[in-house]
Amino acid sequence: MQDQQDNGAVAVVTGAAQGIGxxxxxxxxxxxxxxxxxxxxxxxxxxxxxxRSAGGRAVxxxxxxxxxxxxxxxxxxxxxFGPVGTLVSNAYTVEIAPAHETALESWQRQLSVNLTGTxxxxxxxxxxxxxxRGSIVITSSVHAWFGLPGRPAYAxxxxxxxxxxxxxxxxxxxxxxxxxxxxxxxxTAAWDGVSxxxxxxxxxxxxxxxxxxxxxxxxxxxxxxxxxxSYVTGASIPVDGGWSIYKASS
Numbered sequence: 001m002q003d004q005q006d007n008g009a010v011a012v013v014t015g016a017a018q019g020i021g022x023x024x025x026x027x028x029x030x031x032x033x034x035x036x037x038x039x040x041x042x043x044x045x046x047x048x049x050x051x052r053s054a055g056g057r058a059v060x061x062x063x064x065x066x067x068x069x070x071x072x073x074x075x076x077x078x079x080x081f082g083p084v085g086t087l088v089s090n091a092y093t094v095e096i097a098p099a100h101e102t103a104l105e106s107w108q109r110q111l112s113v114n115l116t117g118t119x120x121x122x123x124x125x126x127x128x129x130x131x132x133r134g135s136i137v138i139t140s141s142v143h144a145w146f147g148l149p150g151r152p153a154y155a156x157x158x159x160x161x162x163x164x165x166x167x168x169x170x171x172x173x174x175x176x177x178x179x180x181x182x183x184x185x186x187x188t189a190a191w192d193g194v195s196x197x198x199x200x201x202x203x204x205x206x207x208x209x210x211x212x213x214x215x216x217x218x219x220x221x222x223x224x225x226x227x228x229x230s231y232v233t234g235a236s237i238p239v240d241g242g243w244s245i246y247k248a249s250s
Contacts, residue, residue: 009085009132010034010078011225012125014065014117017041019188020139021090023214027222028088029056034081038063038074039091057081065091065117066109071124084128086225089118089161090139092154099152107153114157118164129176135225136178138165139217142240144182158182162236169234177233179224184240186212207242 011028015021016037025047029035034057037048048060061077063070078084093113095106118138122129129136143151144158165180172178185191185202191211194202203210217239223229224237238244 008034008082009128009134010036010081010083011086011088012036012038012074012078012084012121013088013090014038014121015091015139016060017044017047019190020183020186020214020217021088022047023218024088024090024221025058026051026054026056027215027218028086028225029054029058031222033086034058034078036061036074036078036081038065038070040064064113065089065121066112068120068124071120074121075124075128078125078128083132084125085132085134087121087125087129087134087136088139088221088225089121089136091117092139092157094151094154096150098150102152110153111157114154115160115164118161122168126172126176130172133175134177135229136168136176137221137224138178138180139221140165140180140182140236142182142184142238142244144236145238145244165236166234173233177224177229179229179232179234180236181217181220181224182236182238182240182244183217184212184238184243186214186217186239188214205243205246205248206240207246210241212239212241 011033013025016025017039025035025037029051038061044060048058051058061074140161141158143155144162168178220239
């Protein structure tokens, strides 16, 4: 993130109250960038306060990424620091149910937050991002590539985000780089209700032999947003400890 630190550009991170989004916000702030944390959760304010207590520059905005008016508040908060140089679209929602038990309202809500929210964020921040020759990093998931039961809408949105990544990279390059990370089994609040035995089984299905930490995803996001990744665009990078390439067979 050294390039963003030097030019004073702001990093906007959605879904930043906890988990991967919070880790990304902490990482960018530690690297010197002002950070705007957007989330529907009231806990986003506490996350921003922890960053400020550690010496970083951060502000929290309570916003629903699927609501265009929320993006006006996000960009207004960002411009108090400076132009937006990095957008990390990380907000998501999920309801676990098979397709025949997924209500239309649930399907539409997941598409609105996970996929349309990214589209709205890009539109809101695009002028700044192009002016700054900035970077977008989108959080997809290994669900974009592999079928797991009970997540038809979620997987659809995550697959759509990888396609959107490629489209945006072509549409707005060379002035703007757009990349995507695909986290696998990362230890976030989504695992709170999972038993220790199921966690061990999931860890055993990775080449790394363990669950990942949000900070490990944040490190990849920070690299993709930095000048060190200046020749990387349109890429979808798994951060899954080898989950996507691991197969067990006797």
